[in-house]
Amino acid sequence: MISDRLCINLGGRPLAETDDFKAKPPPGIDAIGASSEGVSLYELIREDIIEGRLAANERLVVTDLARRHGTSTNPVREALQLLRGEGFVIFSPNRGARVRPIDQDFVRDIYEIGVLIEPALTRWFVGMATGEDIAELERIQGLIEENNFADTFRHSELDTAFHTVMYQRHYNRHAAELWWKHREVLRAVSRRFNFTLARRAAIIREHRELIALIKAGEADKAAELISRHVEGSGRHVLEQMRARNAARAG
Amino acid sequence: MISDRLCINLGGRPLAETDDFKAKPPPGIDAIGASSEGVSLYELIREDIIEGRLAANERLVVTDLARRHGTSTNPVREALQLLRGEGFVIFSPNRGARVRPIDQDFVRDIYEIGVLIEPALTRWFVGMATGEDIAELERIQGLIEENNFADTFRHSELDTAFHTVMYQRHYNRHAAELWWKHREVLRAVSRRFNFTLARRAAIIREHRELIALIKAGEADKAAELISRHVEGSGRHVLEQMRARNAARAG
DNA sequence: ACGCACCAGATCGTACATTGTTTGTGGGAA
DNA sequence: TTCCCACAAACAATGTACGATCTGGTGCGT
Secondary structure, eight states, X not given: OOOHHHHTTTTSSOOOGGGGGOOOOXXXXXXXXXXXXXXHHHXXXXXXXXXXXXXXXXXXXXXXXXXXXXSOHHHHXXXXXXXXXXXXXXXXXXXXXXXXXXOHHXXXXXXXXXXXXXXXXXXXXXXXXXXXXXXXXXXXXXXHHHHTTSSHHHHXXXXXXXXXXXXXXXXXXXXXXXXXXXXXXXXXXXXXXXXOHHHHHHHHHHHHHHHHHHHHTOHHHHHHHHHHHHHHHXXXXXXXXXXXXXXXXX | OOOHHHHHGGGSOOOOGGGGGOOOOOTTSSTTOOOHHHHHHHHHHHHHHHTTSSOTTXXXXXXXXXXXXXXXXXXXXXXXXXXXXXXXXXXXXXXXXXXXXXXXXXXXXXXHHHHHHHHHHHHHHHHHOOHHHHHHHHHHHHHHXXXXXXXXXXXXXXXXXXXXXXXXXXXOHHHHHHHHHHHHHHHHHHHTSOOOHHHHHHHHHHHHHHHHHHHHTOHHHHHHHHHHHHHHHHHHHHHHHXXXXXXXXX
């Protein structure tokens, strides 16, 4: 019998402290299933888009993708349709697929939705948090502070794990799934940037404050804090994007 | 040459005033584009799911669908993948697609997200509403009251049109798109039920109150009203679903 | 009654034909 | 010479057909 805890580590990476926090979706989400080839292709292409290996607006030529991944065109076509349904790819009739650009508007839209949804998820969590949940949050927070933004990739994973602890058991699977999909995009975007010192301090402070509020059972205050937390995060990332765009243009 | 106007009326219903309010998505949303055959197939199958012509958990056999729609299997396969990406269809490896059941949890989840998002959309609209917008709202509201739930289908279309006026120009396309997709599902679900007298009165009253608040520029109060409006709507539909399920079981 | 082989049916991957788009070239005019 | 347009050829998307593989059930034999 395989325990749930073990399953987390099937990602192919060596067992290490980090792997405990390898970001994974809330359970029951990816139950969409897939055609054997299709699933891997879908994941591969989506990763390429999110990680930026496929540039914005780049054409996605089925024959090329098929050759590159060693299959025929049909699995590629299905993967692209799947991505279209999730909004990562845009189709034009008789002109094929392009990578949907993840621009400032896109990111802003996603953050704004997060500001609306995450407080509700948080409020529910405050009422449902167990001792283990809080211990887990404190453990992750300890690792975040230990890492102290030295490894931005690691911070990104830890931060995602922190919030996943809060949201993963929410009864509204739709909302949790929405949050997770948005999170995946934002994680990749924010990974391209560094955190300002002010933002670093704010993150640490707000996380600590959040844990305190959860302990005290202050649901409303925790929700309000999360609202500010997400908004601040969005503001920060958008500033970075704007700065980089300005630098590129100038 | 066939005019666009004619194509709208292929649904089998006669030309009537209603067509002015045939629910249509906010502009710029369905820019996903599609493969010529694919798009119609996608729409047809999705309609069949939403309208309940394809039962929950029913198997979706590609060859059958292809025959029924007079094409080969590939367009069907792509349409199904697209629907998978949007959550209407569930795939099992080597076992094909099934219709995702639209159960109470599903509907509740969607309504809850609406309660979170729609107030924000409304708040923005109050600050941006023009005289024409308000006139349009009053016109639609007049038709709603004129119809007075005699034709539930027509009410459903008019109600959707009412809210579309408010949300269609919102800068957050992602949120508007999300609202629209949810709306399509809820429209079909609620069409299967009748409105209680209490609910009818509440809808009329809240719509009137909403218009008044918009005129007065009371953004916060309008947002709070919409929150109650959506919640009440959700509560009503869920009650109906529960009642019907209980009746079926007992 | 139980198990195993076999068969029907459906999915999934491959190959190909058709149709529409894009691109590159050449000739003619300014 | 340079610009523009027509035309053609390459290219890619879309639809069709087919074979391999998997699943589920039926019926035969024990």
